[in-house]
Amino acid sequence: MTADRPVLSRLDVPQIARDVAPILMLDRAEPFRPVGIGVTVFDVPGPSPSSKFHVALRGAVCIEYATYWDHDIGHLYDLEHIWVHLNAAGEVTSVEASFHGQRHDVDLTLQGKRPVVWCEAGKHAHFQNAAHRDAMAGATQYMTAQKAGLGGVHLGNRFADEFGAIGPYQHRLARVFLGRLAFAPALGRGLPYDMADGPLCPWSALASFIPQRVQFLLADMAANMPHFRALFLDCGDTLVDEGTEIKRDDGSDVVIEAKLIDGAASMMDALRDAGFRLCLVADGPRETFENVLKPHGLWDHFEAHVISGDVGVRKPDQAMFTAAMQAMELSPELAAQVPMIGNNLDRDILGANRAGHPSLFFRWVDRRRTVPNGPEDTPTWHFTHMDQCLPLLTHLEIALDQKV
Template sequence: MNVLSAMPGVLTGSTEDPDLALAGRHCPLLRFDDREPFRPLAAGYAVYRGEMQSVSSKFTIRPVADHVIEYAIWYDWYIQHLYDLEHVWVHVDAAGRVVKVEASRHGARRIMTRPDGSSPVEGPRPVLYLEPGKHAHWADPGEMRAKAGLLIEGMCGAFAGAQGVHLSNRFSDRGLIGASALENRLAALKLKRMRFTPAWRFGRDSDAGEGLALVPWPQLEAWIPQRVSSLVASLPATVPHLAAVFLDCGDTLVDESTEEKISGTEVVLKAALIPGAGEVVEQLSRSGYRLALVADGPRATFENVLGARGLWERFEAHVISGDVGELKPSQKMFSAAMEALGLTEAERVRSVMVGNNLERDILGANRFGMMSVFLSWSTRRSHAPRLRRERPLFTISHIWKLPELLERIELSLPAVQTRPEVSP
């Protein structure tokens, strides 16, 4: 089913619109790479018969003939972010001949000409080639690859998913679309999972299947925020990701050798953080990870040391042995963290414990059935497992390596199994 037809009355072009036939006659044919994961879904058209500001872009429209047809072309995804709106402008004379074609390319408006200087037109329609993953327009695929091939391959590969949800556009600026930190991370993860190497063969086009839905721009403009909201809302259920990250404190975030305790007590008044620890906690929080502090000691210690640096509030849950009444590797500590975050049993295996103590952090996590990460930064405690269950699933030498490891784990998680659509 065409996604657009699922919203009757929103993206249904009116046959009474006098410009619909005109827009349909000159609608561009878009050819895209055989491995392209994102096809164009809809085009919102507008017709200009004199100079005026575009209704859907930043450009001023200046017809060189009788009129200009503007096509704002919608894609759900661009290889670096969710949301993509590209443009094609077709200049038509009074006799109905296409005399000039312009199209968007990375924020610029370019005149489309083939290497021989001719306009890329077949009959009444422009024929354009889309950059793989990025959808910028070219008149000739050979020229595209020669001039931008290496950059395009990099964007479709190593730099896929660089931005998550695109939140610098006409809709986000008006508060019509948005995304949480978690949703941004999940959008980026989805795109990183979709990395591909272009085939540089353009055997597919926008006419295939149900084709490009052609509607007046105001209707597409009204639909886009709803579409983006729907896509964003679907991310947590469709993109594999970690449910939670449990973090120890001593020699994981805080350098125990610098601790200063209140005389006669085990309460630490102040201590230095491990270099980079504060930045990592901030980064994980900004990326939407659900963080739980799972640490042994009196609560006041962690309130003092982490609270003084604004890190205490970065944790959604604080599970402290002084409150629970047992030390790690007690399963009560891990169960309490699960309960505090409201995690389900199914989410246990998608949770990670990070700590420096094989006998407490790693053994406890492994027994509990969650992933274990050993931080080997400190030599204060043994690095040699005594028991099989003290062997960590992952080891990192420094806390600043944790964000990269978490992303690698998330990208390795099995794909979410979705139920197939059943035709009525």
């Protein structure tokens, strides 16, 4: 479990900032809402404290609204901006807003004395008007569907150094979370979001809040979000071609060298780079696996090595899987979030199924039985080429909460 979720309370801002706060027109399928809105009032030109832009006055005052969202559909972390320009009478005369890293003018449409600004579905860029939104519909649909989550944790921002350690694992958590939120924009009539009723606060308060909020989100996903906590992998005929094994000639079962299956090294690199925690779960003497994996640079890809020669039993004995969960410091109830990848229906698949793990059958050679006898040794999924493994895992991981 993680600590309480940090929440930003409404704090005092100049009344004029509430009086002219924009009304955002959100897509009716929009999955997110602003978490904090930092206000800065300019009565002289100067650099924005929250963006890369310089604020040039177009009248008496400019009010900057920096809107923080926990996510856009492509990233964890999003910060967007609107600048509302006022004349000496306090009337809105023009509006600027951020749009995918740039800034442009927004057509001035007022509801009372407050500007109305159209917001892109999922991405939260600000359109010039409804016609601009419609012209961008194809690009928006692509970003909210095919590209959902692909950006992981957004690191191109001023707060990134305060997020804590961000590596492949954290990026994968964000991708899984957002991949599950892929959606089709409704377009058409917008859904008003009144920024005056949102969590308005001075920019300095929002700037202090954002890093702790992101740290919480990452910790919460790691602790509570369904995702693949680890991967268990077999070795023989899963990574190593058993047909190339050379064994010690002393009558022992120790393999002294063997070749990898084509694509095994690339697959292992891809799994590591995708942030998966890897555990070897293999039958045989420890020396065998050191002899065949270390020369190919794969031994250290594994965070733990659970080997039957050390445990004292072979798969499908549940003790092998229990030992592997303990080695990865995972509780037994998380077994459904730890797939086993192997080539042997009688050992890898049967053992994983009995222990409550998803089972992925790698059938690249017919050296052993390849047709299940029944439900107990039927794999959750199967693949036949190394380059299918990561895409398959990505699909299955996003579908975890849908119980595929």
